[in-house]
Amino acid sequence: MPSEMRPSGMxxxxxxxSGMxxxMRPSGMxxxMHPRPSGNVAVLDARAAEAADSLACASRCYxxxxxxxxxxxxxxxxxxxLASLTRLELQTWQSPAGRAYRLSIALQAASLRRSRSGxxxxxxxxxxxxxxxxxxxxxxxx
Numbered sequence: 648m649p650s651e652m653r654p655s656g657m658x659x660x661x662x663x664x665s666g667m668x669x670x671m672r673p674s675g676m677x678x679x680m681h682p683r684p685s686g687n688v689a690v691l692d693a694r695a696a697e698a699a700d701s702l703a704c705a706s707r708c709y710x711x712x713x714x715x716x717x718x719x720x721x722x723x724x725x726x727x728x729l730a731s732l733t734r735l736e737l738q739t740w741q742s743p744a745g746r747a748y749r750l751s752i753a754l755q756a757a758s759l760r761r762s763r764s765g766x767x768x769x770x771x772x773x774x775x776x777x778x779x780x781x782x783x784x785x786x787x788x789x
Contacts, residue, residue, distance in 0.1 A: 704783055711777035715770055722766035725759055732756040 677726050 704767060704780060708777055708780040711780055715773040715777055718766055718770040718773055722763055722770055725763035725766060729756060729759055729763065732759065 714746055732752050732755060736756065738749075740746060740749060
C-alpha cells in the first residue's frame with residue numbers, strides 16, 4: 648500500500664510493493680542467491696552459441712558476396728570508360744594540340760586497363776573468399 652494512502656501509524660509488515668516478502672525476488676528465491684544452471688542449460692547454451700556463429704558466418708558470407716559484386720561493377724564501369732576513351736582516340740585531330748590530346752588519352756587508357764585488370768582480379772579473389780566463408784559456415788552448422 649503506498650505510504651500516502653496508509654493511515655498514519657500503520658506499520659509495514661515487511662512486504663514489498665509487489666506483495667512479496669522483503670528480501671525475496673519474484674522467482675521465490677531469496678535475494679543474493681542465484682539459481683544454479685543444470686547440465687541441460689550448458690548444452691543449450693553451446694547449441695545456441697553454435698547457431699549464433701553459423702548465422703554470423705552466413706551474414707559475413709552475404710556481405711562478402713555484396714563486396715565482390717560491387718568490385719565487379721567497378722570493373723564494368725572501367726570498361727565503359729575505356730570504350731569512351733577508345734572512341735576519343737579514334738578521332739582524327741590534325742593539329743599538334745589534337746595529337747598531344749590523343750597521346751594523353753592513350754596513356755590514360757593504358758593506365759585504366761591495368762586498373763581494370765586489378766579490379767577484375769580483386770573481384771575474383773573476393774568471390775573466392777565469399778565461397779570459403781560459406782564453406783566455413785557449413786562446417787560450423789554441421
